[in-house]
Amino acid sequence: MENKIQHSDVYAIALHHRFQWEEAQQSYVILFPEGMVKLHGGAGEVIKRLDAKATVAEVVADLKATFPDAEGIEADIIGMFELALEKAWIRKI
Amino acid sequence: MTQTSLGESVVQKVVQAQNNGVAANVTHTQPLWLLAEITYRCPLHCAFCYNPTDYDKHTHNELSTEQWIQVLRDARKLGAIQLGISGGEPLLRDDIEDIVIEAKKLGYYSNLITSGVGLTEKRIQAFKDGGLDHIQLSMHDITEEINNFITNTKTFELKKKVAAMIKNHGYPMVLNVVIHRYNIGHIKEILEMAEALGADYVELANTQYYGWSLVNRNQLMPLKEQIDEAEKITNEFRKKAGNKMKIFFVVPDYFGNRPKKCMNGWGEVFMIVTANGDVLPCHSARVLPNMVFPNVRDSGLEYSWKDSPAFNKYRGDSWMKGPCVTCPEKANDLAGCRCQAFLLTGDAESADPVCSLSPNHHLIEKAIEDSKNPVLASQPIIFRTDKNSKKYASGESTERVEEFHALP
Ligand code: SF4
Ligand code: SF4
Numbered sequence: 001m002e003n004k005i006q007h008s009d010v011y012a013i014a015l016h017h018r019f020q021w022e023e024a025q026q027s028y029v030i031l032f033p034e035g036m037v038k039l040h041g042g043a044g045e046v047i048k049r050l051d052a053k054a055t056v057a058e059v060v061a062d063l064k065a066t067f068p069d070a071e072g073i074e075a076d077i078i079g080m081f082e083l084a085l086e087k088a089w090i091r092k093i
Numbered sequence: 094m095t096q097t098s099l100g101e102s103v104v105q106k107v108v109q110a111q112n113n114g115v116a117a118n119v120t121h122t123q124p125l126w127l128l129a130e131i132t133y134r135c136p137l138h139c140a141f142c143y144n145p146t147d148y149d150k151h152t153h154n155e156l157s158t159e160q161w162i163q164v165l166r167d168a169r170k171l172g173a174i175q176l177g178i179s180g181g182e183p184l185l186r187d188d189i190e191d192i193v194i195e196a197k198k199l200g201y202y203s204n205l206i207t208s209g210v211g212l213t214e215k216r217i218q219a220f221k222d223g224g225l226d227h228i229q230l231s232m233h234d235i236t237e238e239i240n241n242f243i244t245n246t247k248t249f250e251l252k253k254k255v256a257a258m259i260k261n262h263g264y265p266m267v268l269n270v271v272i273h274r275y276n277i278g279h280i281k282e283i284l285e286m287a288e289a290l291g292a293d294y295v296e297l298a299n300t301q302y303y304g305w306s307l308v309n310r311n312q313l314m315p316l317k318e319q320i321d322e323a324e325k326i327t328n329e330f331r332k333k334a335g336n337k338m339k340i341f342f343v344v345p346d347y348f349g350n351r352p353k354k355c356m357n358g359w360g361e362v363f364m365i366v367t368a369n370g371d372v373l374p375c376h377s378a379r380v381l382p383n384m385v386f387p388n389v390r391d392s393g394l395e396y397s398w399k400d401s402p403a404f405n406k407y408r409g410d411s412w413m414k415g416p417c418v419t420c421p422e423k424a425n426d427l428a429g430c431r432c433q434a435f436l437l438t439g440d441a442e443s444a445d446p447v448c449s450l451s452p453n454h455h456l457i458e459k460a461i462e463d464s465k466n467p468v469l470a471s472q473p474i475i476f477r478t479d480k481n482s483k484k485y486a487s488g489e490s491t492e493r494v495e496e497f498h499a500l501p
Contacts, residue, residue: 018266024170033293088336
């Protein structure tokens, strides 16, 4: 599938999906009809920033600023966008 | 209820929720899914219903609204996030609105699993306002004739109306279709109907044989060739429909060589609370011998999940015997379904007979042969009715259940 992520793209959580922090699991989750996904810390940080306003570039910049010690995270972030789009957890605005 | 998402297909989608069957009662699992089988009363009489054949026993002692709300709170504390409200037909209770409101307050993602009977504009609006997240509707066929036959009710037109109502209220449309001999030839048409109704998710759930469907196994089981064909049609449709409508095809375990990882592992992900308050690791667990299941009237959910002997009994793999105990594949399926093993073989710790490595696999082969036997297959369906259930519960009838090691 062609899932090219552009820096100027804007994303939000997919319709009928809910993203929330789960205290008992100590992780972010995405909930949707028929299933749920527990997200690793990094993945949760990406999805958390998708507010239908921020561009991919802004999300990357914000994550870099928040986690200054993490090296080369841009590729991971873009990878997360690609995965989330492929799984239809997020939608392009 | 129908054999839904509550079964395997959903479970496979729980990412990282399993522990691969390591250490038994030290697994620190959390019940991610709370399934409230809120009533066993139902206006439909589906031939394939997996509710226990003696469900009638549990229709006179249902938990109160307050007790359900306490269940919701306690399960949430243990980590439950997904809530399935099913039955029977949950809409026969008039407190689903209150339960939905509480679920929303607690942060559950809540699902109402319904036949559609009893869903009115007023109620669906109340559910929407209360924060219900989605409604899963069971559909049976594209033909009125088969819908009405298999459910033993005239519900065909109603279901179409309810589907439209669900859509109009901005809910995702989730359709569940149980597949059996009578509708397996209509897969393409069923999928087209789903698309026309604007379905977002369609679950084609091949009948699994528990409860009433086990009693009616010879009447319901399709041929292997029909299943292969249905899967092929589904795959083609999926390619065409793309991501817009997600289609799940739940394969029937009888025709595979390996069992399903039942409930994604005993006491790993699912916690079921039944109409009368029993706490179970799987819907049909009450068929198992020498087990005492906790009940919310006597003990808390934390005890039930973490410490009750019933929930710990088949956790992990330390309880297994041959051929499973030394099997390199045991982490894949955890030896399959305990209820199926006991119902069919009389030994709850044996390998699920669906497995070709099981010494009892011939039982499955025989069941498949029997279903092709015209004499057996032409016996009438025993529908899920209160009358039939009373007969099984009282022992007045043992019709077509003698060969099983417990009342299905
Ligand atoms: S009779 Fe049909 S609608 Fe009622 S609980 Fe059983 S499967 Fe569901
Ligand atoms: S022998 Fe037991 S563990 Fe191995 S595949 Fe069969 S059921 Fe699973």
